[in-house]
Amino acid sequence: MRRWLMKSEPDEFSFADLCAVGLELWTGVRNYQARNYLRIQQPGDLVYFYHSSCAEPGIAGLAEIGAAAIVDPTQFDPASAYFDPKATPAAPRWYASSIRPLRRVVPTLRLTELRAQPALAGFALLSRGTRLSVIEVNDLYAQALDQLLEGRLL
DNA sequence: GCCAACGTTGGC
DNA sequence: GCCAACGTTGGC
Secondary structure, three states: OOEEEEEEOOOOOOHHHHHHHOOEEEOOOOOHHHHHHHHHOOOOOEEEEEEOOOOOOEEEEEEEEOOOOEEOHHHHOOOOOOOOOOOOOOOOOOEEEEEEEEEEEEEEEEHHHHHOOHHHOOOHHHOOOOOOOEEEEOHHHHHHHHHHHOOOEO
16 A cells, blocks of 8 residues: 555645545646656555645645546546646546545644654655655655644544 | 746745 | 746747
């Protein structure tokens, strides 16, 4: 099982929204490195659900991958903001995964707390200039995150 | 293949 | 709203 951190702007789609729908197809990733991660995700992989671009950035929930490496349908839809005219069904460019909620994190594990944790030094989320919306979390960083999450999982 | 211009991300 | 950092685009 791999672990991932996936970012969402809560104004667009929050962890509470994920809980409300139960299962969501995670589309619209248009960065090649993030796409490559989506392609190697597996059902059951753990997801740290991160709220970005908001008043309190941080990890708001745990989720898991449902299905992975799904061809992202929005790339073929001219009405979609994620339409990619260079993508064809025969040669798709972009992929999606479905995710489902597992646990709420209360209170949110804030970015400031993550930065204060020495064990997370070097974690891509905290590195200058890293803006990937899908980040792989290695065992060491996962251990540090899980430690910070203790007692906050609902 | 280089590189300037532009757009986007995302914390603050 | 600001701005740093980065990816992408497109002219040459």
